[in-house]
Amino acid sequence: MTRRSVTCAVLLLMGAVAGCKRHPASSSALKPTAVGAAIVESSGGKQVGPTGMELADPLVVQVNDDQGNALTGALVEFHGPAGVRFRTAAVLTDSNGQATTAVTLGAITGRYQLSATTPGKTQVFTLPVVETALGYQQELGFIVADKYCSRCHDPESSAERVSNYDNLEVKPHPFNDGTTLNKMSDADLTAIIQHGGPALNRSALMPPYGNTLSAPDVAAIVAYIRAVAVPPYQSAGTFYEQK
16 A cells, blocks of 8 residues: 555544544533423424435424413423434524424334423423334335325325325325225235226226336335334234144
């Protein structure tokens, strides 16, 4: 290795070590000017995103006083399991009573139970927040579903997509409707996606996508449906005959 190569390697190592020493500002460095009586979610909960990646939208919570008014200068701390990172783990609420942070999920697929806390006069108030990390196949399912399915299955409109949900006589099940979809097998979901609703005596408003989507695309949509189900989907697993 040349002297120049050694020098470059040392500089890279020093940079990596320096990067490892960077930590978010601790709550002890912040000086709250108020204490709240409640903490509520404003936006950013129930998101889905790829493992190890920052979620698309920030997590925003609001601290209120005992009259329900937004409170400025209250301390909010964000917490999560191992692997979750917050751009700012402790912050004071702004003039709107809100605290904002960006969330990066861990490397393991599944639901992550996060929380935001704020100290009150006699107790700490805690807000639970759930985010979901998707693996490769589940993320592919999300992308395909967003392109072909969300216009009807998602009742909420967005700037990029106007929902057709309210125009349909028979309302499609949202993909997170675990109460209904958890009862269906992977084979049944696949049949409906590929052959349309009539394949299982369901609404003819559900068209067949077998000529539009590949088999891996359909399997990815099913994997995505399982990942976002509320309540969570529980696989039947393997059963052995009892003697």
